Structure formats: C-alpha cells, structure tokens
Amino acid sequence: MILLGFLLIFSVLGDDEIKTITANACLETQEVNPELPINSSKTVSFPTDTDAKFLENRTCSWIVSIPKNHFVILYVNASVPTGGSISVTQSPNHTEKFLDSHVEVALLFVAPSFDLHWFSGNSSAGSIHFTVNWQPFPENMTSQNYTLEKNGSSVVLDHEDTYNPVVLYAATKVSILCLSGNQREEDTYLRTGIVFDGPDVNSPYLGSLYSISQSQSLLISSNSTATIFSIVPIVSHHHVIVQDASSSISIFLFINPSIHFPVYQDISQITGLNVNDSSVETVKMGALTGKSVVFTHNDNPLIDEYLISVDIEHGAELQVYFEGLSEQQKVAIYTNKNNKTNLPQKLQGRLRYYVLTSGNATLSLTRNKWKANWETAFPGRRGFFTSKYWKHDKKESNLQQDSFHFIGKEAKNATEYRFSYRFLEADLSGENSIHVVVSDNVQRIHYYDHRTAHEYSNDTQWYSHNGHSISLVYSTNFPQSTGFFAEFEIDSSFDNFSFWFMILVVLSF
Incomplete structure (x- = not known):
C-alpha cells in the first residue's frame, strides 16, 4: 500500500499529453529529451502498442536527459523472463538492478541524465512499459544550514527535516548515513531523498538515501559541502545521520569501491540497526575483508540501550563509539579477555557505533534493562x-x-x-x-x-x-x-x- 502511495504521486502530476516512443526503439540505444520549454503535464511513454513483441536475448537502452532545476519520475512496469534484467544508472556512477520476475517501481532522477537498460533474457515472453515525466524543483525553497565540526557529534535529521534542502558545511568532507524506519515497506520512500555534492540542488548528484541504506555504506562528499533534499515529501520514519568525515576510521565509498579516504581506514560495511524496545537483538558481524560497523539510534530519553554480551574471536576487538566515529568518541573496547567481566553495559545517548576490527563476532543488544541483567x-x-x-x-x-x-x-x-x-x-x-x-x-x-x-x-x-x-x-x-x-x-x-x-x-x- 505504501508503494502504491508513491506511485499515485506520479499519476497526479498530469498526463494531459503523451509523447510516444516507437516500439522498434527497443532495438537500439536512444536518447530521450524533453521538449523545451518543459511542460510538466507531458509524459513520454514506451511502448504504446500493448501487443508489442520483445525478442529473446535483446538489449534495449534509453538515455534520458534532465535539465538543471528539474527532476524526472520514471515509472516502470515489466515482466522479466529468466535471465533477463532491468537496471537504471544515474550519472555519474550509481546503478540499481532489478532481477524479480515482475518489476513495478517508481524512481526519481536529477540532472544531468540517467540510463535505463532492459535485457529480455532467453525468452520472448518478457515485456517492459515505462513512462517519463519531467518536473521542476519547487520555487522559493528555504534552505536549512548545518555546520559540522571536526571530530564533533553527528547531526541527526528526521525525514521531515529534508522536505526543504538541508545544506551541510563540514571542516573536511561530509559523511552521510541513513537508518531505515521500522516499517521496511517504507524503504522505497528513501528514493525521494537525493544527495547533491555541493551547496545546492544544482550540484552534482552524489546518491540517494535509498542507495545509502541498501549499500551498507555511507556517502562522502568530494568537498566540504553537501545538500540533502527529499524531492517528494512523503511521510516516513527513517533518520539521516551526518558527520564531518575527519575521524580516524575510514570506509570504502559505495559509489566507487576502488577509492577510499585515508581518514576512514579499512571499513568494508556499515549497517543501521533498529533495536526493539523490549526484545533481545542478536547481531552477527563479520570483518574478514575490512572493519564492520553496526550503528543504532535512539531518540527516546526514557530508554537506554544495553550491550548484553559479545562472543568474539581471539585477536579481534569490538570498539564502541558514542555520537560519531572519531577517536575522541570511543568509549569502550571489548575482546575475548574482558567480554565476560565488562558486560552487560548500559549505553546511553542518541547514537552508538559498534566497530568490529577483524574476524567474526556475535552481539546481543536490548533496550530492556531486566533482559540485560544490568x-x-x-x-x-x-x-x-x-x-x-x-x-x-x-x-x-x-x-x-x-x-x-x-x-x-x-x-x-x-x-x-x-x-x-x-x-x-x-x-x-x-x-x-x-x-x-x-x-x-x-x-x-x-x-x-x-x-x-x-x-x-x-x-x-x-x-x-x-x-x-x-x-x-x-x-x-x-x-x-x-x-x-x-x-x-x-x-x-x-x-x-x-x-x-x-x-x-x-x-x-
């Protein structure tokens, strides 16, 4: 139902006039450009012939251009045969692939362009239908500015905080994490949150909140500013966690895994965890190819978090940080030498980061002090x-x-x-x-x-x-x-x- 709510947004944008792409356009790469001046009620559709046949082992591509101050809503409805696939690539280098047998999804893109790719697989029974609609950014938007201090606490934003552009100014670079809400079906709403690599919405595209959440990674700006803006204001329950990227730990960028910043050394993945207020969460962590991080957020001042136990391999460390990932924010280290005497432990505040340095570990977390035996x-x-x-x-x-x-x-x-x-x-x-x-x-x-x-x-x-x-x-x-x-x-x-x-x-x- 939540997904349908997102899709309905597309329908209310208007389809007074439909421009069609001929069915044989699937045989080659084609550029799709809006007519200028842009009419936001005009929709580009492919194909219009409901009886269009799709050959097996056929690759089809479309490059859709987007002017500045505009965004595109792409709606895809497709049947994907075995071996087939659909993927979209947002310039410069983020790709999302869909391998389900049926794909029905609405996606958002910003300037300068995105690519849509369709592969029919080994059957002619597949089909794809998509529509493209260009929309202008809202006028007279009021930005909210945040200054991120070096080695300082993270800034935590609710989804509603990003309904207007949020401009982040860092001492070095801006690092951005996204913690999904408890209702997993809301994750698709994270697609509406776009991150720009600069001080406004016309800056280069850096990623989306959805891509951050799904990649088990974070985004880092190329310079000292970044902008977050939820293009379509849909109610959600996730949080965006932002910090200056000046800490002594480092993480590989999901936008280009071959690049890493020396300030965040050797972390292979970072994952947000929603800890239930009454149950015990068992978390398995693996750091065989680099450090692994699990972070939790708590905005209820009446509830604390408890680390009950840590089953950890010899030679590995579980480091705990409050509020951010810098050496000054490290509060505890657990190994197989102190994990029996130094636990359980009450961990208060808003943010906790659990960093496993190597090997494997299993953590038990709860927000119930009785189950923690605190x-x-x-x-x-x-x-x-x-x-x-x-x-x-x-x-x-x-x-x-x-x-x-x-x-x-x-x-x-x-x-x-x-x-x-x-x-x-x-x-x-x-x-x-x-x-x-x-x-x-x-x-x-x-x-x-x-x-x-x-x-x-x-x-x-x-x-x-x-x-x-x-x-x-x-x-x-x-x-x-x-x-x-x-x-x-x-x-x-x-x-x-x-x-x-x-x-x-x-x-x-």
Missing part, C-alpha cells in the same frame, strides 16, 4: 557509568544530562560486595552535582559521596566500600552540562578481609 552484581564485574548524553557536544540541542544508575540487590538474602568507583570526567559547574550511595540490603546507607563544584571537582582516585548495592545520581539545572564518566569495579567483600586475615596469620607466627 542491575546484577557479581565478583569481578567491571564497567562504567555515564551521563545521559555524554560525548554529545551540541549544547544547542538542550539535551538534559541527568542520569541514574543502580547495581545490586535490595533484599534480605542479597550478597555483600566491595564496590569501587572513580570519576575520570565530571562537569560540576553551576549547580551540577553527583550523589553516590553504597547501601545494605535494607536500604541503610553505608557510604554517601556528594560532589558539587565546591567539592572533589578534580578528584579521580578510586573509592571502595562494602555493601549490597551502589547507586549514582547526576543532576543538572541547565542543559549546557558536558556530563560525566565514571568507572566501577565489583569484587567479593571478603577479598579485603581475607588479605588482612592472612597478614594476621603470618604475624602470629
């Missing part, structure tokens, strides 16, 4: 606490850094542990504050640590206390806080006692 304490457990949007540097987003963490058990049969923690970063400016409490199984406080701008502002030493649970609250009174980062360790409460008992035993002799 609050379970066990001897040898290691991890970290962060504020809600730590690593997010866009103060104008007004994202509250307030956060709450709890590990342990408040029950009569709860086990006592030795909880250790230290703060490596803490924004205690203004009225910001941190409260750490270690309590027993009936909520009696064993230890209370209160930190403000007047206390412990540069204290990074470890603190250790016995109890049944540890809780931490970070509070801010204004959204300009950069948040905090703290490490924690959980050990048996008998470790310290056993050490001193051994000393006493030795001294007694």
Whole structure:
C-alpha cells in the first residue's frame, strides 16, 4: 500500500499529453529529451502498442536527459523472463538492478541524465512499459544550514527535516548515513531523498538515501559541502545521520569501491540497526575483508540501550563509539579477555557505533534493562557509568544530562560486595552535582559521596566500600552540562578481609 502511495504521486502530476516512443526503439540505444520549454503535464511513454513483441536475448537502452532545476519520475512496469534484467544508472556512477520476475517501481532522477537498460533474457515472453515525466524543483525553497565540526557529534535529521534542502558545511568532507524506519515497506520512500555534492540542488548528484541504506555504506562528499533534499515529501520514519568525515576510521565509498579516504581506514560495511524496545537483538558481524560497523539510534530519553554480551574471536576487538566515529568518541573496547567481566553495559545517548576490527563476532543488544541483567552484581564485574548524553557536544540541542544508575540487590538474602568507583570526567559547574550511595540490603546507607563544584571537582582516585548495592545520581539545572564518566569495579567483600586475615596469620607466627 505504501508503494502504491508513491506511485499515485506520479499519476497526479498530469498526463494531459503523451509523447510516444516507437516500439522498434527497443532495438537500439536512444536518447530521450524533453521538449523545451518543459511542460510538466507531458509524459513520454514506451511502448504504446500493448501487443508489442520483445525478442529473446535483446538489449534495449534509453538515455534520458534532465535539465538543471528539474527532476524526472520514471515509472516502470515489466515482466522479466529468466535471465533477463532491468537496471537504471544515474550519472555519474550509481546503478540499481532489478532481477524479480515482475518489476513495478517508481524512481526519481536529477540532472544531468540517467540510463535505463532492459535485457529480455532467453525468452520472448518478457515485456517492459515505462513512462517519463519531467518536473521542476519547487520555487522559493528555504534552505536549512548545518555546520559540522571536526571530530564533533553527528547531526541527526528526521525525514521531515529534508522536505526543504538541508545544506551541510563540514571542516573536511561530509559523511552521510541513513537508518531505515521500522516499517521496511517504507524503504522505497528513501528514493525521494537525493544527495547533491555541493551547496545546492544544482550540484552534482552524489546518491540517494535509498542507495545509502541498501549499500551498507555511507556517502562522502568530494568537498566540504553537501545538500540533502527529499524531492517528494512523503511521510516516513527513517533518520539521516551526518558527520564531518575527519575521524580516524575510514570506509570504502559505495559509489566507487576502488577509492577510499585515508581518514576512514579499512571499513568494508556499515549497517543501521533498529533495536526493539523490549526484545533481545542478536547481531552477527563479520570483518574478514575490512572493519564492520553496526550503528543504532535512539531518540527516546526514557530508554537506554544495553550491550548484553559479545562472543568474539581471539585477536579481534569490538570498539564502541558514542555520537560519531572519531577517536575522541570511543568509549569502550571489548575482546575475548574482558567480554565476560565488562558486560552487560548500559549505553546511553542518541547514537552508538559498534566497530568490529577483524574476524567474526556475535552481539546481543536490548533496550530492556531486566533482559540485560544490568542491575546484577557479581565478583569481578567491571564497567562504567555515564551521563545521559555524554560525548554529545551540541549544547544547542538542550539535551538534559541527568542520569541514574543502580547495581545490586535490595533484599534480605542479597550478597555483600566491595564496590569501587572513580570519576575520570565530571562537569560540576553551576549547580551540577553527583550523589553516590553504597547501601545494605535494607536500604541503610553505608557510604554517601556528594560532589558539587565546591567539592572533589578534580578528584579521580578510586573509592571502595562494602555493601549490597551502589547507586549514582547526576543532576543538572541547565542543559549546557558536558556530563560525566565514571568507572566501577565489583569484587567479593571478603577479598579485603581475607588479605588482612592472612597478614594476621603470618604475624602470629
């Protein structure tokens, strides 16, 4: 039904006058040009003879030109025999192929041209019908501008944000990712989102949001600007994620796999994942030909993401990044040496990137803290606490850094542990504050640590206390806080006692 909605857009554009291409045009490559001045109600159609015969093993091509400030809607309805195919190529070098036995699709193209190719396969039973319609870009469009900082947080755009042109200015180059919505049937709507390699819609074509999503890659501009514009404003639920391409990781471009930028070294694929709010997602990653990346997005401040487990091969690393792919945004590294002690781990904020350096790995992710067992304490457990949007540097987003963490058990049969923690970063400016409490199984406080701008502002030493649970609250009174980062360790409460008992035993002799 959603696809039909897209196709209906073509029908309402008008077909008052139809210009036909003769059936024998299928025998050779033919150029298709609009009559000038362009009449947006005129449609070019091939063929008009419904009884047209298509010979076997026949290749047919059409080159459709598109003037500046215009786009084309191509509607294709075809039956494809075994061995046959349909493909379209948008200048300069992006090709989409259709191998299904029946193809019915609406596609968008921008200047200067695109190619349509049809191969009949080993049967004469195939057929193709297509229509082409030229439409002008809307007039008096108001662009929205974003400046991407080097090594800064990504900009996240909803689909609706691109109904007018979005112009992106980077310190180096612009990198663009697309995360599809949960409703997979909406993916075809991503075809309406076009990326231009420059500061306006008359810049060279770079790709579409659909091609980014399907290629398991990203687009990188050739210079420091790019423009995103959804030519047909159809309601969708995907997100566009944009960052300055200045990070220390690199990715091959899907538009030309032989070219890579040194700032993004050796990543072979990058995939967006929609994590269900209640279930556990099992993600298999392979990095045999280059690094593999899975990224997730969460726009609900009441929901966190949890990395439950990582089954990883010897010698490989799973690196976790918040907000963007730069060295400054790396927050954790998991190997087969720490994957049993450092997980589960709560991962907050908007964006997380999971980067596998080599080999194979299986990840378990969830947004349900009970299924993650996040609050379970066990001897040898290691991890970290962060504020809600730590690593997010866009103060104008007004994202509250307030956060709450709890590990342990408040029950009569709860086990006592030795909880250790230290703060490596803490924004205690203004009225910001941190409260750490270690309590027993009936909520009696064993230890209370209160930190403000007047206390412990540069204290990074470890603190250790016995109890049944540890809780931490970070509070801010204004959204300009950069948040905090703290490490924690959980050990048996008998470790310290056993050490001193051994000393006493030795001294007694």
